[in-house]
Amino acid sequence: MGQYNIYFSNAGVPAAGLTPTISWLNYDGTSVGAAGPTVNETDAAAMPGWYNFSASPTQDIILTIDAGATIPNAERYIAMTITADDFAITEARLANLDAAVSSRSTFDSASDSVDVTSINSNAVTTADDFKADVSSITASSNITQVNGVAVALNDFHADVSGLSTFDHTADEVSADITKVASNVVTGIDDFKADVSGITASTNLTHVNGNPVGINDFHADVSSLSTFDAATDTVDVGKIAGNAVTNVTDFHADVSGLSTFDPAADTVVQVTNVDSAIVTRVGGTVVTSPGDLKADVSGLSTFDAATDTVSADVQEVLSSAISSIDDFKADTSGITASADLTHVNGVAVVIDDFKADVSGIAASTDLTHVNGVAIAIDDFKADVSGLSTFDSGADMVHSNVREVNSAAVSISDFKADTSDLLSYAGKTYDRVKDIKTIVENLLNRESGKWEILDNQMVFYEGDGTTVIQKFNLFDEHGNPTVNSPFSRVPA
Numbered sequence: 001m002g003q004y005n006i007y008f009s010n011a012g013v014p015a016a017g018l019t020p021t022i023s024w025l026n027y028d029g030t031s032v033g034a035a036g037p038t039v040n041e042t043d044a045a046a047m048p049g050w051y052n053f054s055a056s057p058t059q060d061i062i063l064t065i066d067a068g069a070t071i072p073n074a075e076r077y078i079a080m081t082i083t084a085d086d087f088a089i090t091e092a093r094l095a096n097l098d099a100a101v102s103s104r105s106t107f108d109s110a111s112d113s114v115d116v117t118s119i120n121s122n123a124v125t126t127a128d129d130f131k132a133d134v135s136s137i138t139a140s141s142n143i144t145q146v147n148g149v150a151v152a153l154n155d156f157h158a159d160v161s162g163l164s165t166f167d168h169t170a171d172e173v174s175a176d177i178t179k180v181a182s183n184v185v186t187g188i189d190d191f192k193a194d195v196s197g198i199t200a201s202t203n204l205t206h207v208n209g210n211p212v213g214i215n216d217f218h219a220d221v222s223s224l225s226t227f228d229a230a231t232d233t234v235d236v237g238k239i240a241g242n243a244v245t246n247v248t249d250f251h252a253d254v255s256g257l258s259t260f261d262p263a264a265d266t267v268v269q270v271t272n273v274d275s276a277i278v279t280r281v282g283g284t285v286v287t288s289p290g291d292l293k294a295d296v297s298g299l300s301t302f303d304a305a306t307d308t309v310s311a312d313v314q315e316v317l318s319s320a321i322s323s324i325d326d327f328k329a330d331t332s333g334i335t336a337s338a339d340l341t342h343v344n345g346v347a348v349v350i351d352d353f354k355a356d357v358s359g360i361a362a363s364t365d366l367t368h369v370n371g372v373a374i375a376i377d378d379f380k381a382d383v384s385g386l387s388t389f390d391s392g393a394d395m396v397h398s399n400v401r402e403v404n405s406a407a408v409s410i411s412d413f414k415a416d417t418s419d420l421l422s423y424a425g426k427t428y429d430r431v432k433d434i435k436t437i438v439e440n441l442l443n444r445e446s447g448k449w450e451i452l453d454n455q456m457v458f459y460e461g462d463g464t465t466v467i468q469k470f471n472l473f474d475e476h477g478n479p480t481v482n483s484p485f486s487r488v489p490a
Contacts, residue, residue: 001056005042006078007049008067014049015071016041022053024063027081032061039065057084064486077475079486120423132416146410162394164387176380188376217353225327235321237314252299443467454479456487 008015022036042050055061065078107114116124124130145151177185206212236244244250284291314321321327341347367373402408439460444467448459456470470487474480 001054002082003052003054004080004082005050005052006039006065006080008051008071008078009049009075010071011075015067015075016044016048018051018067018071020051020065020067022063022065024061027060027062036063055082057082059084062486062488074482077483077485079472079484081470081487081489120419122419130416132411132414143409162388165385171385176383214350223325223328226330227327233317235315235317235319238312241312250300256295440467451481451484454481455490456484 006020008018008020018041020039022039024032024036026032037053037055039051039053042052053065060081060083062081063079065080067076067078069076118124122129143151146155179185180190183190207216238244316326343352369378403412443460444458447461447467448463450457451472454472456472458467458469459465460467469490471490472480472484473486473488474483475485
């Protein structure tokens with residue numbers, strides 16, 4: 001709903017305290033269908049003579065505002081026309097143009113994206129809605145033009161003349177290395193270790209950053225046995241898990257053997273001396289020579305030439321053995337000396353621990369690898385077969401025949417912009433209309449106007465360019481200058 005402001009005076013003096021009334025008709029002369037709106041005084045004290053009324057016309061309306069009989073006829077009436085677009089549309093547009101920054105979009109075209117759901121009130125459901133409808137296009141096998149430009153089959157072929165012929169299944173990559181991790185490589189020496197900071201010293205003070213002395217090269221013998229097989233004895237307490245309690249445990253068991261002493265004993269019951277057939281020994285019947293053999297079944301089968309002794313040693317020379325540590329050498333009395341003078345009985349000095357580099361030539365000129373003579377070019381990669389493609393400047397041309405297994409042509413990549421162009425044109429025209437309406441409103445409200453020859457003339461801001469003219473009529477429909485009752489666009 002728009003508000004319209006009007007002004008009344010009496011003999012040129014602002015007229016306050018009036019109760020104006022409005023009579024109106026549609027511009028075509030038909031009834032509006034409602035009584036004229038109420039006219040309110042704006043501010044009798046601060047702005048005497050000013051009044052206002054509100055209306056929301058749906059079409060152009062002509063109206064007459066009557067200030068009342070207290071005002072002379074020459075100043076009593078105001079005639080005017082209001083239109084449907086005066087406020088209902090224009091004022092809303094102006095409000096949008098003057099919206100607070102906080103209510104405006106934060107859309108950044110450089111980084112944000114738009115989820116388009118409709119265009120010109122047509123729903124957009126998938127990306128296919130942007131594709132041109134080619135259902136009515138005849139699938140011709142002879143394409144002669146694209147965008148009005150004549151084309152041949154080769155124009156659709158990708159230009160592969162500058163692409164790489166590298167075959168990753170058969171080819172090898174060799175390169176002339178000019179940079180490593182952004183560091184320029186000028187020669188083969190750039191790959192050599194920098195030994196300029198290594199001191200050729202005979203005094204080794206550190207290994208892997210840890211300080212070392214000569215003792216760090218000594219073998220740790222603290223856990224070794226001091227047993228001397230040439231002089232020491234073993235007090236055997238067990239053999240194969242069997243306890244040994246006395247030296248007699250090593251004696252053969254002869255309790256079942258004969259006690260016959262040929263020097264003192266006699267053989268009885270010899271039946272045949274000639275054949276020396278013994279039938280009894282000590283009253284025991286002898287049936288075969290085996291009866292005369294000693295029973296050695298319970299004796300040890302230990303063979304000193306081939307067998308070894310396993311023992312659970314509990315004593316050595318009557319000294320109890322409590323753990324394996326009792327066999328370790330006592331190194332508590334060994335002085336931790338930093339001066340190693342002998343190794344395996346051979347006198348040594350610190351240089352004996354150094355690597356012999358006398359046969360290594362201190363040369364910066366690498367001439368051979370594995371016995372094969374080389375030059376600096378042997379370290380360069382062969383890039384003759386590599387691509388010359390420059391991603392910063394070159395473009396890739398390819399002949400796209402399918403997308404997601406669906407055959408495509410160049411038209412499939414074109415968006416259907418017919419609606420967009422039409423909509424953009426309509427929008428542009430509407431914006432021009434709005435601009436014209438706003439400018440006219442501003443000029444009418446703030447610009448110059450005057451009555452000349454029974455016409456009300458409105459000017460633009462320059463005061464000379466005419467915006468619109470209205471013919472003025474009195475209450476009887478006669479042209480007038482002094483007593484306008486209504487106005488009609490000229």
